[in-house]
Amino acid sequence: MSRLHEPSEAALPIFFVAASTWPQIRGALPPAAAAFAQASNFEPKPGSAQLLPDATGAAAAVIFAIEEETAAGKDLLLPGKLAGALPPGLYRFANEPHDSSLAALSWLLTAYKFGRYRPASAKDAPQLCAPAGVDAARIERIAAAVTLGRDLINTPANDLGPAALEAAALGVAAQHQASAAVTRGEALLAAGLPLIHAVGRASADAPRLVDFCWGDPSAPKLTLVGKGVCFDSGGLDIKPSAGMLMMKKDMGGAATALSLASMIMEGGLNVRLRVILPIVENAISGDAFRPGDVYASRKGLTVEIGNTDAEGRLILADALALGDEDAPDLLIDFATLTGAARVALGPDLPPFYTADEELAAEIARFATAAQDPVWRMPLWDAYDKMLDSKIADLNNVGGGPFAGSITAALFLRRFVAKAKAWAHFDLYGWTPRGKPGRPEGGEIQAARLLYDLIEARYGGPPAGCPRAVHHIVAHIDEAEEEELGAEDKSP
Template identity: 65%
Template sequence: MPLQLLLAPEATALPIWFVTASTWTDIAAGLPASARAFAAAQEFTGAAGKGLLLPGPDGAVCAAVFGVEDAGARHVDPFLAGALYALLPGGAWRFANAPRDPQLAVLAMALAGYAFNRYKASAKVKDVALVAPDGVDAAEIGRIVDGVFLARDLINTPANDLTPADMERAVLNLAARFGARVSVVTGDDLLVKNFPMIHAVGRASATAPRLIDMVWGETGAPKVTLVGKGVSFDTGGLDIKPSSAMLLMKKDMGGAAAALAAAQMIMAANLPVRLRVIIPAVENAISANAFRPGDVLPSRKGLTVEIGNTDAEGRLILADALALADDDAPGLLFDYATLTGAARVATGPDLPPFYTRDETLAADIARIGEAVNDPVWRLPLWGAYERLLDSKIADVNHVSSGPFAGSITAALFLGRFVSQAGAWAHFDIYGWTPSARPGRPEGGEAQAARLTYALVRARHGQG
């Protein structure tokens, strides 16, 4: 974690003042005259998101001021303090006064320090240290940041270096850290073990498809199962995407990355659950044996599925994986997938829709997502749209017969493969930050992972 959190006061730590347009005058009055004069010369007014390093009488930096939203602002960004990481030079710092939510402010600063530098040398990581404010759990910050950085690294890695086999290695590495058990079904063994749709989607790739299954925790503990879509790259298959639509398809395994991020947080916190993570890992490629529009596939559940579009491959592999997860009747079953463009049209890239039939779970997800600034928005599993999945020759078509409600019909399709879980929720995530914002650099993002960890901790953990 680039931001170092100091657990004890540091005598040389410089103050960071959080100000608003209405409190700036009073706070400025307590600063050295040199600092006030410099701020006036820079026309600093305390506007939200604006920061300034202030000089002392000797010209050296003596403090930083940072503007946050006034009470009554139309929108308050709990991660706004993340912009401080770029502002501050190296050295030790402390909060001179408290932001609205110190835990989220520190988390945002830590998340802002992420950089993906696997292929290109980046600027030297700044040696910024922050005295952990009272009430901020530094260990918790570290667990969350490590999980998010894992997901960001996986999503940002291009498909030539993150094949289904590489995803398997990532899971094995994570399992080794925490003593989890992993089983993998690969290639034609998927047919033997009854995962026919995972096999069909991935068989055209030079790298064999696989079903990765990780289990951690005590057998008798409450069962929590996370399923993540692991499409390492999506050409669209025979319904091939235009080139412009392929540019970000390395992120089509963002659901798997989110599941692994949440799993790492849960295991690092040693929460008393029996955790299971299931990742169907494939590349949706094109070759002579690629599955076709109009094919009818068997599924693990026993339903026959007519293929309406090979570019809707994610729901096929998730269906087999969800059927496996459901067989175990977990108390809580979540799946994460970069599934539909319709979700982005409906709620944009920052606010993934989620689906569940459990009203209590829906309320908990919404409340906790807002509390930890990992927002999602509930959309309905609208039963009247089930008819849009009707097929004349199979039990179900996997895509809608029309242009409407694409995210909803995808969720309804997945819902047909879940019947025994105590509660199920589906997250249609984007997995990417299109332009940098405080605490969220441009690139891969572990959407819904932090809220999952917080929800599992609230239900089964230590607080």
């Protein structure tokens, strides 16, 4: 991952210009640079960049056009485009973009490349000096966490099956001295997690649940739940081949939870953090769960399987019920859950659901400030009856083509009762076409805004408390709650 460098006057200056400021900035440039810009017919259209020479022909400055200060809907991540457009070298901001912190973060996010299977280009990438007045450590912390999540989503299922995703989650926990427990295979039934077992039992790589905890036990309780379907064939309701091409990203909810957890723990936020990841492959074999089957859930509700390709909400149901038992102050789940969400809002704008008006307003405010867009959708009570079953407490699908994202959220709501506030994010986890701050491929959505929100709500580490050293014990098994570290609960 690229990092921010110490400020240096030797770095090449980048001047941010808009139509209204360009004449003044051009007049202050060295004569040779100003003449070159004029000869090149540079126009300050947002996103336009020009490398300017001095009188000897050596690089002297960069000009980059951004929107007017008064423009509605400014893209504060636009300066990140420079990370992929400039030649190798060290650069600095010579004047202020609209938001120096977001501009620097976007530079790091844009520079991301997934290089597991093909070596990165030998060409050196341009480097940026930390802009004056920004928290460089915080920016790098966020970029590193997003890189972690993107790498997980971009890794195909042959190298990131349930066992590998478990290992990645335990690695994050161990890095921050969090306590962790793992429940695998048939042990899921004994632990009261039958839906996770049903969905994942057909795979040669056993289903499992990773549960880790970190933070001061007396701090506000924050629980993150992430859907970890490492590959989704659709099960017996098999997807067409085109529908499977992107299914390595169906564990994007787990990747998002790990990314946000990494930000929180590295930042030492004042929370008692719990992360719950139900991890499966939705495969096909003689042991696969079937349409029409009925299963009990951890909460005690019986669920009729209307479609095996609606598996994500099943594993989330058990995980949410488990997390809800702790009565957290804030319970958040992430899932690449429905195509209906993409039809409604597209790939870049994930919907979220919550009944908490204060939380909804905070999410919207921090999403705008962080340039991490989400959009609130309704938990429409009238649609709850779409989940009715004639033989069980509820069906796992709505039984028709309408309101798919809403009915999925309503299904999940049935498994949350004690949490003081709950929010569900229906993510896409992928950028189809690259843009500044968001290169093509796996993407971590909503984590940046939630990190800002959680930091504002609960604050950083207590005075005198070093970051990332306080930890607590997972409450999977009360008899073993004094043991720290990863615990294997396989039979």
